[in-house]
Amino acid sequence: MPLEEAAPAGTITTKLSAALGWARKYSIFQYPFVTACCGMEFMSVAASHYDIDRFGAGLPRFSPRQADVLMVVGTTSHKIAPVLRRIYDQMAAPKWVVAFGVCTSTGGFYNDYATVQGIDTILPVDVYIPGCPPRPEMVIQGLMLLQDKIQRQAGGPRR
Ligand code: SF4
Numbered sequence: 001m002p003l004e005e006a007a008p009a010g011t012i013t014t015k016l017s018a019a020l021g022w023a024r025k026y027s028i029f030q031y032p033f034v035t036a037c038c039g040m041e042f043m044s045v046a047a048s049h050y051d052i053d054r055f056g057a058g059l060p061r062f063s064p065r066q067a068d069v070l071m072v073v074g075t076t077s078h079k080i081a082p083v084l085r086r087i088y089d090q091m092a093a094p095k096w097v098v099a100f101g102v103c104t105s106t107g108g109f110y111n112d113y114a115t116v117q118g119i120d121t122i123l124p125v126d127v128y129i130p131g132c133p134p135r136p137e138m139v140i141q142g143l144m145l146l147q148d149k150i151q152r153q154a155g156g157p158r159r
Pocket residue numbers: 036037038039073074075101102103104108131132133134
């Protein structure tokens with residue numbers, strides 16, 4: 001019996017999606033948008049000791065057009081918020097956003113007129129990494145959560 005008849009409908013598509021997801025989740029080109037002290041911990045995660053190259057995420061891109069993960073690191077002020085939004089808009093789909101640290105996720109203890117109270121008020125966030133700053137292990141866990149999400153989304157609707 002020919003393979004096309006033996007296999008249930010959609011088998012090839014499903015396998016292709018899984019392969020695509022696998023390739024995508026290990027090809028993370030991140031754009032680091034670093035504004036504040038969380039950046040020090042970000043650099044520590046990116047250095048050799050924690051080796052995020054294991055996750056295919058070791059190579060940053062400083063052009064939004066070449067990046068697929070926007071890593072927002074540090075406090076976001078209302079003054080810089082339009083720049084952040086513009087960078088997000090310049091990234092090609094599929095794209096994902098990580099909120100690195102409590103300031104980025106919620107405004108943290110900067111509950112004032114100048115600070116964005118969570119970047120999800122200006123763009124969609126896929127993974128939140130809490131902490132002030134987050135420990136590298138938490139960042140790696142966040143990265144793995146993002147990889148799961150990328151794998152699950154492969155072949156599905158893009159936003
Ligand atoms: S979460 Fe803490 S370490 Fe990170 S930017 Fe805010 S104050 Fe700085």
